[in-house]
Amino acid sequence: MNTGNDTLHPAVREARLAGRLDELKAALAAATPPARLEDSLVSAFRVQAGRQRRAARPLLWWMPALAMVATLAIASWMVRNPAVQPAAGPAFEFFTVPAAGNDPGPFMALKPLDRIALEPQATVVATEFPREMLAQWGLPVAPERVGEPVRAEMLFSAEGEPLAIRILD
Amino acid sequence: MPPWNMQPELTLFARMRQGDEEAFVELYRRYKDAVYRFALLRTGSAAQAADVTQETFLHLMTRPEQYDPARGCVAAWLCGVARNLARRETRSREDAMDPDDLAEGAPGLTELVVADGPAERLLASETAEQVRAALAAIAPHYRDVLILCELSDLSYAEAAQVCGIDIGTVRSRLSRGRAQLADRLSGLGLMQGPGRAKEAS
Numbered sequence: 176m177n178t179g180n181d182t183l184h185p186a187v188r189e190a191r192l193a194g195r196l197d198e199l200k201a202a203l204a205a206a207t208p209p210a211r212l213e214d215s216l217v218s219a220f221r222v223q224a225g226r227q228r229r230a231a232r233p234l235l236w237w238m239p240a241l242a243m244v245a246t247l248a249i250a251s252w253m254v255r256n257p258a259v260q261p262a263a264g265p266a267f268e269f270f271t272v273p274a275a276g277n278d279p280g281p282f283m284a285l286k287p288l289d290r291i292a293l294e295p296q297a298t299v300v301a302t303e304f305p306r307e308m309l310a311q312w313g314l315p316v317a318p319e320r321v322g323e324p325v326r327a328e329m330l331f332s333a334e335g336e337p338l339a340i341r342i343l344d
Numbered sequence: 345m346p347p348w349n350m351q352p353e354l355t356l357f358a359r360m361r362q363g364d365e366e367a368f369v370e371l372y373r374r375y376k377d378a379v380y381r382f383a384l385l386r387t388g389s390a391a392q393a394a395d396v397t398q399e400t401f402l403h404l405m406t407r408p409e410q411y412d413p414a415r416g417c418v419a420a421w422l423c424g425v426a427r428n429l430a431r432r433e434t435r436s437r438e439d440a441m442d443p444d445d446l447a448e449g450a451p452g453l454t455e456l457v458v459a460d461g462p463a464e465r466l467l468a469s470e471t472a473e474q475v476r477a478a479l480a481a482i483a484p485h486y487r488d489v490l491i492l493c494e495l496s497d498l499s500y501a502e503a504a505q506v507c508g509i510d511i512g513t514v515r516s517r518l519s520r521g522r523a524q525l526a527d528r529l530s531g532l533g534l535m536q537g538p539g540r541a542k543e544a545s
Contacts, residue, residue: 183535191535192526195475196494202472203495208380208397216372216401217365223405224363 242302242329245337249285250308270339282330282339296333303327309342353418361408372401375419378496379426385491386430388480390466400426420502427488427506471534478528486521493518 183191268288269281284291291297303324310316330339353374359367376397383396403410403425411421467473479487485507492503493514500514507514529535 183530188526188535189522192522192529195471195529195534198469199467199472199475199479200495202467202469202476203381203384205468206377206381206384206466208376209394212376212394212398213369213372216398216405217369219402220365220368220405224365227363 238298238300238331238335239302241335242300242331242337243304245331246302246304246327246329246340249337249340250304250311254308254311279328279343280341282328282341284339286336286338291330291338294332294338297338298331298333299328300331301326301328314342350413350417354413357408357411357418360405368405371404371418375422376401378419379422382423382491382496383426383430384466385476385479385495386427386488388466388476392430396426396429399429403429416502416505419496420498420505423492423496423498424506424508474532474534475529478532478534479525481528482521482524486517486524489514489517490521490525494522 268284270284270288270291271278271281303326306316306321306323306325309325310321326343328341328343329337330341332338353371356367356371356374360371379400380393380397383393383400384390387393387396400422404422411418415421465473467476479490482490488507489503492498492506493500498506500511500518504511504514509517526535
């Protein structure tokens with residue numbers, strides 16, 4: 176293609192080309208994406224971020240909440256339906272589990288021991304409940320600590336069924 | 345391009361990955377114009393450029409792990425994403441061409457590229473619009489490098505990252521692209537008159 180461009184000195188040709196590119200660049204400075212784009216992208220980001228948050232939750236996030244509800248339900252049931260206890264003898268059965276470090280004490284069985292022994296993947300979950308419930312179960316409670324919550328651990332089956340409870344303090 | 349402190353944008357990027365909406369908005373506002381202008385020049389259509397921009401930032405939010413800070417800045421990565429999106433419709437034609445065959449004067453090339461070029465008026469300035477149309481009519485491989493290096497202020501290394509080629513190829517394509525563009529502008533009578541200030545001085 177003979178354009179007459181060849182007659183220009185290379186330096187002049189380069190400078191004029193650069194000048195035209197500068198003009199284009201200056202005109203492009205006015206070109207911006209539609210404002211609605213930001214709104215739709217922010218909406219999409221919120222959906223995406225919500226999805227990520229849900230995916231990032233630990234698998235057993237519901238266990239502490241379930242432990243609390245189960246504890247309260249069991250305690251309420253025990254208050255309303257007090258077991259007929261023999262005059263002498265324990266109200267509950269107790270058992271221990273092998274612990275690597277300090278043993279915090281035995282578990283109080285809420286299910287028959289042989290049923291608990293057959294549970295392959297029991298999970299221990301920390302929980303808290305009002306100390307006055309101990310008294311309702313017939314356990315000793317220091318009067319000055321009635322207002323304090325009780326720290327405890329609950330043993331759950333793989334299906335989420337409460338198997339035993341252990342009072343920590 | 346002067347040395348660039350990437351830490352602020354990397355911090356924003358990390359916050360965005362953790363679901364921080366403000367960080368995403370900041371990244372969008374920082375790079376939207378560069379991506380849109382690249383897409384505008386690449387597609388020749390305001391509507392398509394908006395679509396490409398939207399898809400590019402959707403890619404940013406859904407596939408952030410694809411960004412590798414060791415390979416360049418966020419702007420270069422986003423331009424690369426935008427380029428791939430803009431190429432979708434013309435991929436078969438562009439991939440069928442060997443860049444060496446795209447040299448100026450290749451038979452049939454001008455008609456092919458011009459026939460595919462945009463007719464939409466995008467810029468207010470008449471001269472700038474003519475330059476844009478001339479740029480849109482040159483071979484795609486040269487056009488990309490020209491847009492990135494001359495109009496998007498990316499370094500040769502970043503343009504190489506965007507196009508997936510080495511820096512030497514960027515230089516040669518830039519040289520050929522400038523020559524093609526100069527020829528087209530000359531044909532339009534746009535190589536007369538003053539250039540940059542240094543010529544005038």
